[in-house]
Amino acid sequence: MRRDAASEYLRGALWAMPSVAVVLALVTGSALTFVEIEPGSWRDRFLFQGTADDARTLLIAIASTMATVIALVLGLTVVALQLASTQFSPRLLRNFLRDRANQFVLSVFVATFTYASAGLYTVGVQAGERTDEYPRLAVTVALVLLFISLLMLVFFLHHLTHSIQIDEVMRKVERTTLNVIDRDLPTVGVTTEPRPAPPEWAIDIPAHSSGYLQTIHPESLLAGAALVQVWTDRPGPPPAVDRLAAAARDSIRIGFERTAEQDVAFGVRQLADIAVKALSAAINDPYTSIQAIEHLSVVLAALAKRELGSQFLRDQAGVLRVVVPGRDLAYYLDLACGQVRRYGKAEPRVVRAQLRVLHSTGQFCVDDTGRRLVVGHVNLLMKDAQAAIFQPADFVAVREHADRVLEELTTTRTAPDLSV
Secondary structure (H helix, E strand, O other): OHHHHHHHHHHOOOOHHHHHHHHHHHHHHHHHOOOOOOOOOOOHHHOOOOOHHHHHHHHHHHHHHHHHHHHHHHHHHHHHHHHHHHHHOHHHHHHHHOOHHHHHHHHHHHHHHHHHHHHOOOOOEEOOEEOOOOOHHHHHHHHHHHHHHHHHHHHHHHHHHHHOOHHHHHHHHHHHHHHHHHHHOOOOOEEOOOOOOOOOOOEEOOOOOOOEEEEEOHHHHOOOOOOOEEOOOOOOOOOOHHHHHHHHHHHEEEEOOOOOOOOHHHHHHHHHHHHHHHOOOOOOOHHHHHHHHHHHHHHHHHHHOOOOOEEEEEOOOOOEEEEEOOOOHHHHHHHHHHHHHHHHOOOHHHHHHHHHHHHHHHHHOOOHHHHHHHHHHHHHHHHHHHHHOOOHHHHHHHHHHHHHHHHHHHHOOOOOOOOO
């Protein structure tokens, strides 16, 4: 669990990769100072041809240039973070910090600055006195790193302008959420059965810290512990409570921020935030809201095809040992559609976009129960839209669209009593 926490933190740490680049730059520069190229050889023609003073001047110029470039890159990154927070959603900041391209570009700049600055200790100086001898290969590599950094600067500007586009932001959230659905949603022991109620003699195992529940490995609790409360089949405290508390600590990670690990709802929340914020009076961008709704349709379709609910884990004898509360399709539908419906009920195109989402979700539902939930949201949407859309002509197309959706969901593979 500690390894997982450290790995998750380092993936979002803007300083981690540049720190590694600094070490590599120092090691590489130190190693290249011992490499000698024979004068007059074919390789010698490709090396820096200036004097030791020229080499020092070059390294000073490279170091000062890279310091300016690093300040520019950090400034542009802060602007992108501020734009993402105010224009889209503050819950998207982690995505920009975890961007590998931004981390790699910053690492190249920091490595070039470190390499050039460290070279000033050896180039043209020996035992505290000036000398004409200097590692020409090492200085040549500094010049190569400068050219690479200039290319990285152009790439960074290109990447930054694309990464703050709303289409790219939502595509990245959608892809991350789908990966969480495929990788982290449980497939063993998932059931829609109600969770067993704890008896009066159940013992609480307190959380070891406050924060968000980020990940859980319930298979580690199969020895007999439950997620929050522990009890046996008869009154009395369960044995080895301390051991069970230790197992809970090792199986559950709590952090100060919400992450996408094992949390499909976080991705749904991010897309819903974008849709709702675009509908606010300050931004007033219904088209962006429609785009976010379309991305939500992909996530909901993937969820509708899966068995959702709580996870029951049993031991080899078939005895129920661990119960992990889980979210069902009703929760995800409300999270994806509830706020968007309330904020976008007066815009016909936004309402029809939600109808398309509900239609596609209903088609992917594995049973009639899921389709009943979808039909309920369609009816709620129509009630709100009818009250909010004041122009009857605008509501006609919306009503016709809703009728088609209801007809397909209530007559195709479903019982006739679904409509409300």
